Amino acid sequence: MKDWNVVVTIAENGFKQAFSLLSQYDHVAKTPFRNVLTLKVENTETFLKSFLQDMQKDPAYRRVFCRVIPCTHCFFFQTLSAFEEKAKQCIQSFLPQLAHRSFHVRMHRRGFYGTIKSQDEAGLLGDYLNEQLRSQGAEGKVTFDDPDVILDVEIVAQQAGFSLWTREQRNCYPFLKLG
Incomplete structure (x- = not known):
């Protein structure tokens, strides 16, 4: 691919x-x-x-x-552990934009059926993100009700893409369909 x-x-x-x-x-x-x-x-x-x-x-x-x-950050991976490791590296770059804001992680997966469970991984990444923010004294708030920011994760086969979308961007670009 x-x-x-x-x-x-x-x-x-x-x-x-x-x-x-x-x-x-x-x-x-x-x-x-x-x-x-x-x-x-x-x-x-x-x-x-x-x-x-x-x-x-x-x-x-x-x-x-x-x-x-x-997607602003993309990477290839072959295993669940490689995905999680690289995903956490991507998340580091988003921390400044998520400080003191409400957010959630949304994942759309195509491939890796049975290996990557979208809801579980989104929860794991959200917990990691919150932990990182808290360690910097910039704790955010996880919410699914009109958050300030959504961290979107797209997986297509063995490539993942990450992007961060503010409420304003979601309203401006209706084709994002992030909820």
Whole structure:
């Protein structure tokens, strides 16, 4: 599988159109998972703004794309322990943005069935994050009711992508679909 930094889920029967529309942004790739494509873009911030503008202009975007989520930190892994170790390293980079804020971890997993349990891993990462914040005197608050920030984890086969989304960003980019 190719390197990616955007995960896209598409509507049933929307594959050809989605692939065509995404090709204008950069390198789009098929995955072994139904209705899931990945994309490698040069700059995720530029992509977000461009995708939003295109979605506002072209009604096909709302029909074809279910969820589009860029990731700022990506890594490959082969085992659960390797995933957890690298995930904790990623989390370190997000600590300043999470200090004294409400948050939760959301995970979307494609692959590693039976090995990685999304809810368990999201809980483990949330606990680790809270522990790290507390050790710095910057404790946050875990909440699922409109948190200040959501840490999103995307897994596609043996690659994981992490991104952090503020309430304002979630409102601005409806295609993130983070709740």
